Amino acid sequence: MTIWEPPAPPTGVPRYLALADAIGADIAAGRLRPGERLPPQRELARRLGVTVATVGRAYQVAVRRGLLTGEVGRGTFVAPAPSRPAAPGAALLDLATVHPPGHGAVHRAVAPVLHRIAADPLAVSGEDADAVRHRIAGARWLAYGDWRPDPAHVEVTAGGQHGLAAALATLAQPRHVVVTTELTNPGLLAAARLLRVELATVPSDEWGPRPDAVDRICARRRVAALHLHPTLHNPTVVTMPARRRQEIAAVAAAHDLPVIEEDPFGALLPDRPPPVAALHPRTVLLGGITKTLAPGLRIGYRYAPPSLAAPLSAAARALAWAPAPLVAEVATQLVLGGAAVPLAAARAAELAARAALARDLLGDRVYAPGPAPFAWIRLDGDGGQVAERARRRGLAVAGTAEFAARRSAPAGLRVSLSADDASVRTALHALARLLGG
Known part of the structure; x- marks a missing residue:
């Protein structure tokens, strides 16, 4: 079992989401490695001073993101690297959806608005x-x-x-x-x-x-x-x-x-x-x-x-x-x-940093000028085949067919940069390994 403890969460972010983000960040940084067992929920809750339910929800989010796997009777483990074939029904790292995550700064801005509406x-x-x-x-x-x-x-x-x-x-x-x-x-x-x-x-x-x-x-x-x-x-x-x-x-x-x-x-x-x-x-x-x-x-x-x-x-x-x-x-x-314009500006800065990471990892084949919620990868072959290969390895991306208004449309992949930071980093590294052979 890994002796692991996340850093203190940022203020204003739900504890379970902060914990799930920390798991993803430490996996991306190599501090948590594929196959390592995480602390039992009750033990980690005691060390962090939170409820067992908070840790349980964080683990569930991390499982949905494809970061962790749970085995009944054995515990919770860091998921295998996406370069291995994903098991049927396993959670996917999602680089297909382009919606922002909808928590964090936006939640903090919306909360007082809802309070004002409730009072009127x-x-x-x-x-x-x-x-x-x-x-x-x-x-x-x-x-x-x-x-x-x-x-x-x-x-x-x-x-x-x-x-x-x-x-x-x-x-x-x-x-x-x-x-x-x-x-x-x-x-x-x-x-x-x-x-x-x-x-x-x-x-x-x-x-x-x-x-x-x-x-x-x-x-x-x-x-x-x-x-x-x-x-x-x-x-x-x-x-x-x-x-x-x-x-x-x-x-x-x-x-x-x-x-x-x-x-x-x-x-x-x-x-x-x-x-x-x-x-x-x-x-x-x-x-x-x-x-x-x-x-x-x-x-x-x-x-x-x-x-x-x-x-x-x-x-x-x-x-x-x-x-x-x-x-x-x-x-x-x-x-x-x-509030809306500063929120959009903060979102743009976040996306620009992720676009820079995509350019670093994927090279000339990717068009990611930033601050878009996605990048476009140019392909010589069939984008659908590459998307299917990615799915078999636990990575969801959007292939050419989803955007083609005619059959001869240029081949490529749309890669979302819109999820939480840790998930995007993990998925981009996995995609770089896939496209590299």
């Missing part, structure tokens, strides 16, 4: 004044540089996917196509399948979708809308520079083409160029705080020109009616109270 029974009422406040918060969150959307043209949605599905339902037309990139947001693929919207693709270069390709497809096909993800593109992490955005906007304007612009990660990149919505008036801009701050805050913000506002609102209500008033109020207080 009218805080989540359905009065129009509350809806106006939510739209003002949305306009503030979407604003960037000199571009300030009118709150009257902003609607709160039940997350980004809700807004995206409503935009597709509104703009797609029979026998028309919606144009996107060859690799695109899987949420778009899912919504298009559900709504029976045909997608057509254009190739991309190092700066995003090529304007000449967009122009050509508009000349030969009936195009209902152009879908863009110009900032920290999912999955390739490309951020379109200002000039490319201007070129794309000019093509869209020449064809009188509506644009659906997704921007779920924009707040992570404070020096990003202005959105396409600031350049082309027929743009529906979709943002939100879910993928920046916490998955439980499922709130999106949709900006649209007045000519599209009514049909977009009708589609949104048909799909999900409206976001939960309580969650919308929490998001509003975080944004208007000034």
Whole structure:
């Protein structure tokens, strides 16, 4: 049995999560080695001055992260290195999910907001004044540089996917196509399948979708809308520079083409160029705080020109009616109270450090400019095969097929950097060993 004791946990973090994070950190640092037995829960609880339940929950979290294994009658052990084949049903190190963990600093910021709401029974009422406040918060969150959307043209949605599905339902037309990139947001693929919207693709270069390709497809096909993800593109992490955005906007304007612009990660990149919505008036801009701050805050913000506002609102209500008033109020207080931007900045700094580690471990094959919640690994072969090899070794990653809007899409893997720090480090080391042979 290992004589192991974690460092004192940081303040404001639940003890069980701090303990699980410490286990992951010490595994990544080599202080805990595969196969080593951890102290019994009761003994470690006594040494740390916590309850047995706290240690039990920490061990459970570590097991779900693929860091530990439990054997009835024998104890708890450090899991085998991911380079070995994973046992059927074993927990996976998750580098596929891109949601932030949703605890720590965000919990500390949300707690006083919930206390204030609990003390005010009218805080989540359905009065129009509350809806106006939510739209003002949305306009503030979407604003960037000199571009300030009118709150009257902003609607709160039940997350980004809700807004995206409503935009597709509104703009797609029979026998028309919606144009996107060859690799695109899987949420778009899912919504298009559900709504029976045909997608057509254009190739991309190092700066995003090529304007000449967009122009050509508009000349030969009936195009209902152009879908863009110009900032920290999912999955390739490309951020379109200002000039490319201007070129794309000019093509869209020449064809009188509506644009659906997704921007779920924009707040992570404070020096990003202005959105396409600031350049082309027929743009529906979709943002939100879910993928920046916490998955439980499922709130999106949709900006649209007045000519599209009514049909977009009708589609949104048909799909999900409206976001939960309580969650919308929490998001509003975080944004208007000034807490949301510092939380996003702290998250960006954390992700930038992980992107640097990914570049160090994976070399030239990885594109991880930071501070994105994921990195993109370019592959010469089949991304699906590599993803399956990783899964057999206990590592979950997202292969090409999850993002491909056409069969010949470039091969690669999207590697999430969004879990807790210890899990990301452990998984990146495992991935480096896998790709190294």
